[in-house]
Amino acid sequence: MPASETAERTLVAEVIAIGDELTTGQRLDTNTQWLAQRLTDAGLLVRYHTTVADDLQANIEVFQAAAARANVVVATGGLGPTADDLTRDAMAAAAGVPLINDPDLAAHIESIFTSRGRVMPPQNLRQAQLPEHARPIPNPGGTAPGVDQTVGGCRLFALPGVPAEMHDMWAATVAPAITAMTGRTRVTRHWLVKCFGAGESTVEGMLGGLIARGREPLVGITASQATITLRVTASGETDADCYAAMAPTLDEIRTKLGELVYAEQPGGEEEIELHQVVVELLRERGQTLGVSEEEPQGLLAQWLASADVGGEVGGVIVTDASASGATGSLADYLIAVKAGLDGSVPVAVQTPAGSVSKDILLIGHPSIHRALVAKHALNLLRLELLKQS
Amino acid sequence: MPASETAERTLVAEVIAIGDELTTGQRLDTNTQWLAQRLTDAGLLVRYHTTVADDLQANIEVFQAAAARANVVVATGGLGPTADDLTRDAMAAAAGVPLINDPDLAAHIESIFTSRGRVMPPQNLRQAQLPEHARPIPNPGGTAPGVDQTVGGCRLFALPGVPAEMHDMWAATVAPAITAMTGRTRVTRHWLVKCFGAGESTVEGMLGGLIARGREPLVGITASQATITLRVTASGETDADCYAAMAPTLDEIRTKLGELVYAEQPGGEEEIELHQVVVELLRERGQTLGVSEEEPQGLLAQWLASADVGGEVGGVIVTDASASGATGSLADYLIAVKAGLDGSVPVAVQTPAGSVSKDILLIGHPSIHRALVAKHALNLLRLELLKQS
Numbered sequence: 006m007p008a009s010e011t012a013e014r015t016l017v018a019e020v021i022a023i024g025d026e027l028t029t030g031q032r033l034d035t036n037t038q039w040l041a042q043r044l045t046d047a048g049l050l051v052r053y054h055t056t057v058a059d060d061l062q063a064n065i066e067v068f069q070a071a072a073a074r075a076n077v078v079v080a081t082g083g084l085g086p087t088a089d090d091l092t093r094d095a096m097a098a099a100a101g102v103p104l105i106n107d108p109d110l111a112a113h114i115e116s117i118f119t120s121r122g123r124v125m126p127p128q129n130l131r132q133a134q135l136p137e138h139a140r141p142i143p144n145p146g147g148t149a150p151g152v153d154q155t156v157g158g159c160r161l162f163a164l165p166g167v168p169a170e171m172h173d174m175w176a177a178t179v180a181p182a183i184t185a186m187t188g189r190t191r192v193t194r195h196w197l198v199k200c201f202g203a204g205e206s207t208v209e210g211m212l213g214g215l216i217a218r219g220r221e222p223l224v225g226i227t228a229s230q231a232t233i234t235l236r237v238t239a240s241g242e243t244d245a246d247c248y249a250a251m252a253p254t255l256d257e258i259r260t261k262l263g264e265l266v267y268a269e270q271p272g273g274e275e276e277i278e279l280h281q282v283v284v285e286l287l288r289e290r291g292q293t294l295g296v297s298e299e300e301p302q303g304l305l306a307q308w309l310a311s312a313d314v315g316g317e318v319g320g321v322i323v324t325d326a327s328a329s330g331a332t333g334s335l336a337d338y339l340i341a342v343k344a345g346l347d348g349s350v351p352v353a354v355q356t357p358a359g360s361v362s363k364d365i366l367l368i369g370h371p372s373i374h375r376a377l378v379a380k381h382a383l384n385l386l387r388l389e390l391l392k393q394s
Numbered sequence: 395m396p397a398s399e400t401a402e403r404t405l406v407a408e409v410i411a412i413g414d415e416l417t418t419g420q421r422l423d424t425n426t427q428w429l430a431q432r433l434t435d436a437g438l439l440v441r442y443h444t445t446v447a448d449d450l451q452a453n454i455e456v457f458q459a460a461a462a463r464a465n466v467v468v469a470t471g472g473l474g475p476t477a478d479d480l481t482r483d484a485m486a487a488a489a490g491v492p493l494i495n496d497p498d499l500a501a502h503i504e505s506i507f508t509s510r511g512r513v514m515p516p517q518n519l520r521q522a523q524l525p526e527h528a529r530p531i532p533n534p535g536g537t538a539p540g541v542d543q544t545v546g547g548c549r550l551f552a553l554p555g556v557p558a559e560m561h562d563m564w565a566a567t568v569a570p571a572i573t574a575m576t577g578r579t580r581v582t583r584h585w586l587v588k589c590f591g592a593g594e595s596t597v598e599g600m601l602g603g604l605i606a607r608g609r610e611p612l613v614g615i616t617a618s619q620a621t622i623t624l625r626v627t628a629s630g631e632t633d634a635d636c637y638a639a640m641a642p643t644l645d646e647i648r649t650k651l652g653e654l655v656y657a658e659q660p661g662g663e664e665e666i667e668l669h670q671v672v673v674e675l676l677r678e679r680g681q682t683l684g685v686s687e688e689e690p691q692g693l694l695a696q697w698l699a700s701a702d703v704g705g706e707v708g709g710v711i712v713t714d715a716s717a718s719g720a721t722g723s724l725a726d727y728l729i730a731v732k733a734g735l736d737g738s739v740p741v742a743v744q745t746p747a748g749s750v751s752k753d754i755l756l757i758g759h760p761s762i763h764r765a766l767v768a769k770h771a772l773n774l775l776r777l778e779l780l781k782q783s
Contacts, residue, residue, distance in 0.1 A: 029584075052446065055442065059614070067442070088606065126599055204515070206475040209517060218449075372558040
């Protein structure tokens with residue numbers, strides 16, 4: 006996210022998630038990712054996420070640190086009616102102001118209960134308290150209002166941890182407030198370039214200085230099970246501005262990486278895998294694929310079945326190593342993979358024009374070796390398909 | 395986590411995750427949860443998680459803050475060979491020491507490449523650098539060694555972000571080091587009491603002072619789609635010590651909540667849902683269930699099918715509201731649920747002894763209303779099954 010360094014108007018954001026069930030690992034936190042995506046898309050630079058246990062002093066310090074280092078803070082959780090819901094107390098103490106009972110909020114919360122023929126438990130009155138000078142954020146789906154508080158140069162929004170309530174309150178109140186703060190509807194867009202066939206540091210070397218901090222557009226690189234993902238990020242007034250700003254960088258990447266690039270896609274969607282590309286190439290050509298895998302229910306078979314739902318391009322899965330002859334007559338292409346996972350594994354691709362093979366070196370952690378071999382086999386086939394197009 | 399307040403020996407822990415792909419929300423962070431579970435189970439109090447972007451100054455400040463507020467820090471990510479892998483640099487700068495090239499590490503990393511017939515890209519030498527006085531953590535599955543550094547009263551462990559490598563290095567090096575620090579194999583165990591039929595603040599009120607900060611064992615309360623989970627936490631030398639310490643508290647909870655409790659289970663496992671309990675009660679009794687749901691593919695049908703894999707207790711799913719007579723002859727029990735979701739919804743359970751019904755008030759966010767109705771219907775049946783046992 007280079008904008009912070011090159012444009013003073015970019016706001017730094019922090020997400021705070023609150024609860025022992027998160028800090029102890031009992032529950033996986035997905036709220037933080039949801040908020041981080043939306044803050045990023047609103048053009049903010051999300052530099053920190055903090056998760057903190059249900060401990061008042063720790064919460065106070067976390068809110069103070071966030072208010073000092075971020076312009077926008079969105080917190081989730083800790084707004085319920087029970088004794089371990091401490092967000093309101095922490096926000097007040099962090100700002101050095103008292104908690105004030107809001108009679109309108111109290112009446113509203115009580116009306117929710119009475120409209121359902123219920124008596125409000127006295128604990129729920131805690132939800133009618135706000136730090137002095139803070140504003141409530143309406144919660145159409147529950148009793149816990151959010152809190153909108155300004156501390157120095159920082160705007161803090163506290164939302165409930167219930168995802169559906171958090172989503173609605175983000176859309177109705179927080180997103181418009183952030184747009185008003187930035188004074189524009191600035192957007193940030195990501196474009197992913199998916200690569201296979203070289204290691205992370207080799208790819209970085211091929212790209213020269215493209216992966217440099219502070220560059221605009223920013224190019225990030227990550228590796229997962231030998232698949233390399235380049236992530237290009239640009240901000241602008243519109244989507245079109247973002248993609249126009251990326252275009253020269255993307256052209257440079259394509260030129261430098263050539264056939265290492267197997268797919269491109271916008272950020273935020275499910276990432277495209279090599280097997281999906283291979284199935285699509287076969288489908289375009291109206292051709293079929295057989296797989297000879299010595300492992301029962303091998304990875305290749307699973308992956309191809311998941312991509313080839315209609316069974317148009319494959320379905321010939323054989324586990325007999327001597328079956329390549331038999332299969333050759335049934336399918337246009339054949340991938341043969343051995344089961345052994347010691348040192349290196351030979352993979353072979355039989356095509357209408359002949360056959361190619363490669364010894365795959367087993368690098369990285371043993372738990373990814375099967376995936377590594379399967380991906381190399383798919384990539385070998387992909388390169389053959391591209392030659393014959 | 396009351397131990398911090400009542401026993402001085404409890405170590406406070408923090409997990410740090412590093413990477414733009416996490417702070418922007420591009421990727422969901424599961425490493426932090428994995429580490430938090432293990433630190434908690436090792437008897438440490440995980441009070442903070444921090445996620446930070448690939449920004450050197452921000453990383454330095456995050457490591458400094460963690461070293462000041464925690465006794466044990468485990469970081470994940472940022473140890474790769476590329477320019478945006480900043481963990482080594484940040485740890486050195488945070489401690490005010492230089493990064494030193496470790497010739498043994500350099501030789502080891504180069505040998506990994508040469509043993510595979512490859513030339514080491516020069517960038518990989520970055521992975522042979524360590525903050526002065528820090529110790530490397532061996533990485534049997536990859537080229538990136540970890541870092542074990544002591545700063546003041548804090549022990550920092552930095553591990554790669556690749557999950558398989560992180561898991562192995564935790565088990566081989568970090569877990570034994572933490573056991574040596576605590577001087578004992580102290581464990582923390584959790585027990586969950588799953589409840590349905592009353593709101594969160596009502597349940598808290600019924601439990602009197604049980605949900606109080608600093609109590610030992612600690613009782614936490616969370617609500618998700620009207621299911622209330624109580625989480626009891628105790629620490630001790632052994633599992634048996636933990637469960638013995640919880641027993642009086644659990645007895646008190648059972649007495650105070652009675653039939654609101656539908657299941658109990660150890661922490662860390664997939665949580666038991668109401669429909670699983672209902673299917674199990676029917677299976678024990680050799681009885682069957684019909685469901686009349688006005689919605690096609692209603693939630694009840696889905697849930698029951700997922701729990702009743704063999705189809706022994708159900709399978710009669712009808713969507714005709716007038717089918718209760720017809721179904722009554724096919725199954726021992728019938729649940730009938732209307733499709734309307736406005737204000738309140740009547741649910742009915744027909745049993746061999748007669749029939750019961752209840753109007754379900756639609757509280758909370760509209761997106762959970764279907765689940766709320768389905769759960770109330772299941773709970774009505776559960777209470778009938780308990781009466782007839």
